[in-house]
Amino acid sequence: MKIIILAGGGGTRLFPMSRTNFPKQFLSIEEDKSLLGMTIERFLKICEPKDIVIVTGKKYYYQVEEELNKIGCTETNIVAEPCPRNTAPAIALAVKYCIDVLNTDDNEVFFVAPSDHIINPIEKFCEKVIDSLEAARAGKLVTLGINATKPETGYGYIKATTAEGKTFKVDRFVEKPDYNTAVEYLKQGGYYWNAGMFGFSQRTFLDELKSHAQQLFSYMTTKSYDDFMNEFVNVSSISIDYAIAEKSERIAMIPMDIYWNDVGSWDSIYDYYPKDDEGNVLKGDTKIFECKNSMIVSNNRLIVGIGLEDILVVDTDDVIMVSKRGESQKVKEIYNEIKDRNEAHDHTTCSRPWGTYQILSEDAGYKVKKICVFPGRKISLQTHQKRSEHWIVINGEATVVIGGDDARVVRKNESIYVPKQTMHRLMNFGQEILEIIEVQNGTYLGEDDIQRYDDMYTER
Amino acid sequence: MKIIILAGGGGTRLFPMSRTNFPKQFLSIEEDKSLLGMTIERFLKICEPKDIVIVTGKKYYYQVEEELNKIGCTETNIVAEPCPRNTAPAIALAVKYCIDVLNTDDNEVFFVAPSDHIINPIEKFCEKVIDSLEAARAGKLVTLGINATKPETGYGYIKATTAEGKTFKVDRFVEKPDYNTAVEYLKQGGYYWNAGMFGFSQRTFLDELKSHAQQLFSYMTTKSYDDFMNEFVNVSSISIDYAIAEKSERIAMIPMDIYWNDVGSWDSIYDYYPKDDEGNVLKGDTKIFECKNSMIVSNNRLIVGIGLEDILVVDTDDVIMVSKRGESQKVKEIYNEIKDRNEAHDHTTCSRPWGTYQILSEDAGYKVKKICVFPGRKISLQTHQKRSEHWIVINGEATVVIGGDDARVVRKNESIYVPKQTMHRLMNFGQEILEIIEVQNGTYLGEDDIQRYDDMYTER
Numbered sequence: 001m002k003i004i005i006l007a008g009g010g011g012t013r014l015f016p017m018s019r020t021n022f023p024k025q026f027l028s029i030e031e032d033k034s035l036l037g038m039t040i041e042r043f044l045k046i047c048e049p050k051d052i053v054i055v056t057g058k059k060y061y062y063q064v065e066e067e068l069n070k071i072g073c074t075e076t077n078i079v080a081e082p083c084p085r086n087t088a089p090a091i092a093l094a095v096k097y098c099i100d101v102l103n104t105d106d107n108e109v110f111f112v113a114p115s116d117h118i119i120n121p122i123e124k125f126c127e128k129v130i131d132s133l134e135a136a137r138a139g140k141l142v143t144l145g146i147n148a149t150k151p152e153t154g155y156g157y158i159k160a161t162t163a164e165g166k167t168f169k170v171d172r173f174v175e176k177p178d179y180n181t182a183v184e185y186l187k188q189g190g191y192y193w194n195a196g197m198f199g200f201s202q203r204t205f206l207d208e209l210k211s212h213a214q215q216l217f218s219y220m221t222t223k224s225y226d227d228f229m230n231e232f233v234n235v236s237s238i239s240i241d242y243a244i245a246e247k248s249e250r251i252a253m254i255p256m257d258i259y260w261n262d263v264g265s266w267d268s269i270y271d272y273y274p275k276d277d278e279g280n281v282l283k284g285d286t287k288i289f290e291c292k293n294s295m296i297v298s299n300n301r302l303i304v305g306i307g308l309e310d311i312l313v314v315d316t317d318d319v320i321m322v323s324k325r326g327e328s329q330k331v332k333e334i335y336n337e338i339k340d341r342n343e344a345h346d347h348t349t350c351s352r353p354w355g356t357y358q359i360l361s362e363d364a365g366y367k368v369k370k371i372c373v374f375p376g377r378k379i380s381l382q383t384h385q386k387r388s389e390h391w392i393v394i395n396g397e398a399t400v401v402i403g404g405d406d407a408r409v410v411r412k413n414e415s416i417y418v419p420k421q422t423m424h425r426l427m428n429f430g431q432e433i434l435e436i437i438e439v440q441n442g443t444y445l446g447e448d449d450i451q452r453y454d455d456m457y458t459e460r
Numbered sequence: 461m462k463i464i465i466l467a468g469g470g471g472t473r474l475f476p477m478s479r480t481n482f483p484k485q486f487l488s489i490e491e492d493k494s495l496l497g498m499t500i501e502r503f504l505k506i507c508e509p510k511d512i513v514i515v516t517g518k519k520y521y522y523q524v525e526e527e528l529n530k531i532g533c534t535e536t537n538i539v540a541e542p543c544p545r546n547t548a549p550a551i552a553l554a555v556k557y558c559i560d561v562l563n564t565d566d567n568e569v570f571f572v573a574p575s576d577h578i579i580n581p582i583e584k585f586c587e588k589v590i591d592s593l594e595a596a597r598a599g600k601l602v603t604l605g606i607n608a609t610k611p612e613t614g615y616g617y618i619k620a621t622t623a624e625g626k627t628f629k630v631d632r633f634v635e636k637p638d639y640n641t642a643v644e645y646l647k648q649g650g651y652y653w654n655a656g657m658f659g660f661s662q663r664t665f666l667d668e669l670k671s672h673a674q675q676l677f678s679y680m681t682t683k684s685y686d687d688f689m690n691e692f693v694n695v696s697s698i699s700i701d702y703a704i705a706e707k708s709e710r711i712a713m714i715p716m717d718i719y720w721n722d723v724g725s726w727d728s729i730y731d732y733y734p735k736d737d738e739g740n741v742l743k744g745d746t747k748i749f750e751c752k753n754s755m756i757v758s759n760n761r762l763i764v765g766i767g768l769e770d771i772l773v774v775d776t777d778d779v780i781m782v783s784k785r786g787e788s789q790k791v792k793e794i795y796n797e798i799k800d801r802n803e804a805h806d807h808t809t810c811s812r813p814w815g816t817y818q819i820l821s822e823d824a825g826y827k828v829k830k831i832c833v834f835p836g837r838k839i840s841l842q843t844h845q846k847r848s849e850h851w852i853v854i855n856g857e858a859t860v861v862i863g864g865d866d867a868r869v870v871r872k873n874e875s876i877y878v879p880k881q882t883m884h885r886l887m888n889f890g891q892e893i894l895e896i897i898e899v900q901n902g903t904y905l906g907e908d909d910i911q912r913y914d915d916m917y918t919e920r
Contacts, residue, residue, distance in 0.1 A: 307787030327767030
């Protein structure tokens with residue numbers, strides 16, 4: 001059994017908490033656990049870390065690795081797409097990875113799931129996954145259908161017909177309906193939400209590609225994994241639903257009558273969290289007076305709510321969102337307006353392969369950053385033309401090289417100066433995280449004033 | 461003519477923008493102009509800076525001085541109360557200052573005004589002040605009454621009767637009414653809002669104290685200004701309305717039919733600002749989608765509003781307030797709940813006699829501050845037992861003394877280290893503002909780990 005987790009989404013429906021470079025799957029909904037982390041842990045009830053393959057975008061590689069380190073899954077596989085091509089190519093690339101690298105054969109069964117949904121209880125979900133894999137072994141292309149409980153217009157539907165053991169025959173897949181149609185579906189019954197989860201055997205997958213997705217089939221059968229990866233940019237962008245599921249004659253559905261939330265908007269998150277007696281959800285440092293049916297998510301500031309009803313407040317270091325409940329999906333309209341601004345893409349704390357940095361303060365002539373370097377990581381050898389840097393170590397131990405000098409160790413409460421136009425490198429050979437405060441001085445402080453002298457994977 | 465401006469209020473009705481140590485009068489409603497600054501500029505149409513006496517609390521002395529510097533009023537007088545005792549003692553102390561220090565005589569006329577109201581247009585207001593002073597010269601105790609335009613329950617009322625030239629006879633002062641009574645007042649007419657502004661001659665003021673406020677009269681006539689100041693703590697706390705205005709037989713009212721706003725809540729501020737076509741007030745970095753009749757005041761973050769109606773959002777560095785319109789005065793309930801927290805008293809940027817400091821980041825073992833020292837100012841000679849400090853100059857020029865060393869100059873882009881338990885001092889002898897980034901390291905980083913070796917007025 002192999003579990004393929006799709007973690008390449010760059011969605012920004014949860015802006016301002018999600019950003020282009022910090023999409024929804026990395027968001028923590030439960031304390032300190034990202035949606036991706038929760039997804040992985042859900043599958044670890046029925047498989048080993050090494051049986052999981054995470055497909056993600058190249059730029060998210062280190063964030064995924066960091067998530068895996070957090071939950072101790074260092075043997076889990078990561079497939080890093082060079083560019084986004086929707087779900088069918090992503091799944092095909094992951095299956096190809098399994099064939100070429102993990103040596104799976106035609107009898108291997110796969111379960112594919114998104115990385116950014118909430119599902120409860122885990123045990124019941126796992127039963128459904130096992131049922132799916134059983135049907136997959138019997139040659140079915142299985143999808144899980146969520147019991148529709150309200151006339152939801154945000155999801156695609158699956159129309160099921162008669163039962164055949166644990167699976168149902170599928171009449172058809174339906175695009176997101178309008179409200180009246182959704183009401184009608186609910187009334188008629190037999191309609192399920194399409195949750196984007198599939199089970200199949202390697203043989204079925206290849207057969208279905210051969211029948212319905214010749215380009216992908218050709219990549220799978222005539223190229224090596226490395227060549228598929230290298231030529232990925234040439235693959236047509238298409239969803240797995242549209243490529244094979246909607247066309248396949250082996251399609252079957254297993255209904256899933258448990259809690260499922262696609263976390264598609266701040267309204268979905270409000271729905272998910274337990275409420276107080278007044279219907280409020282309060283996270284972090286908050287104080288309210290006469291509020292009801294509202295949600296306040298504080299980051300590290302005190303948020304005060306007075307007389308609010310049906311209001312959602314979400315705070316981050318550099319953006320605050322205040323929305324009427326039921327309207328929060330319209331945050332995409334705002335996102336489109338600001339997509340040229342830094343706030344659309346990064347938090348004030350940015351992830352890098354070697355750690356993180358956070359801008360604490362900046363104005364004409366200076367910038368102050370807090371830089372964290374993970375144990376064993378280093379920042380590339382580099383120079384800046386227009387800025388000098390003062391580094392003060394506040395935690396851990398830095399090994400630095402400046403100009404032609406030998407490497408030297410800078411300890412907690414020690415500082416060092418990097419003049420402009422001087423080659424320098426910062427390394428953490430210690431066991432602890434290295435934290436430094438960097439004070440930049442200069443006439444130009446853009447991130448692009450940098451010349452690097454070694455490999456991109458330590459890029460800054 | 462002397463103008464007494466009452467700037468001792470510690471009100472927090474505009475929390476989170478106002479704090480105990482940054483009350484309403486220092487708040488900027490128009491760009492870069494505090495309410496106090498606007499009040500002073502209003503009177504400068506009819507008097508000289510030296511004719512103005514500002515009564516404030518001792519702890520606000522340097523903030524008042526800073527405001528005066530900003531508008532070039534270095535000759536304006538400041539009377540710093542050692543403790544708050546309401547308006548009657550504050551006014552008496554200011555009058556006593558005029559008698560003892562400015563050598564005013566019994567014929568001098570005074571106009572008393574709060575420092576934290578908005579009044580427009582200035583020219584019409586000045587006419588009313590001049591009318592008041594004329595009536596004051598004729599022996600009246602004059603108050604200005606604002607034409608009531610709505611059934612407001614937040615103000616005291618003055619019931620006026622017949623006109624005598626430019627003044628009206630006063631029937632009585634009325635406490636804040638309930639809504640139905642306020643509606644009745646508006647219907648009946650002859651009721652005016654009490655704006656806390658008074659005109660009187662020195663003779664009248666002393667006479668009225670003699671008749672109605674013997675303790676204050678005794679301080680005024682048997683003590684020196686210095687003794688009055690030193691014994692101020694023993695004076696009974698009482699408002700000028702209650703002490704003499706409500707009891708005086710010389711009371712007269714001049715009606716004022718111009719725009720007046722006591723800026724008593726965020727709702728008043730919403731009322732004051734011009735609105736866009738949808739009734740929205742947007743200040744700073746904001747983006748809205750389908751909002752109406754709402755106000756968003758951004759500090760330095762992007763604030764996104766979606767589908768909001770009748771919502772007020774006010775952001776500061778460490779506290780965000782989101783309130784239903786019409787409910788914002790209830791922020792005092794929240795304020796009372798958090799009054800033991802630092803956020804109740806200070807912004808992240810704190811004023812000090814020598815300048816300001818802002819905490820940029822703090823966590824176990826370290827704290828990062830941006831420190832600004834005004835030209836010509838210095839920070840007291842001091843030591844810390846448990847922390848060392850790294851200083852990096854980002855603007856201006858620092859003169860520092862560390863341990864037994866001679867004073868040395870640290871220029872922009874230079875740094876210096878202050879070991880723990882080492883005496884040090886930071887001075888700005890330059891013409892420019894001195895800005896430094898301070899990185900503290902230590903086991904304890906409280907502001908109280910400090911021993912000072914010189915005068916309190918350079919305290920840190």
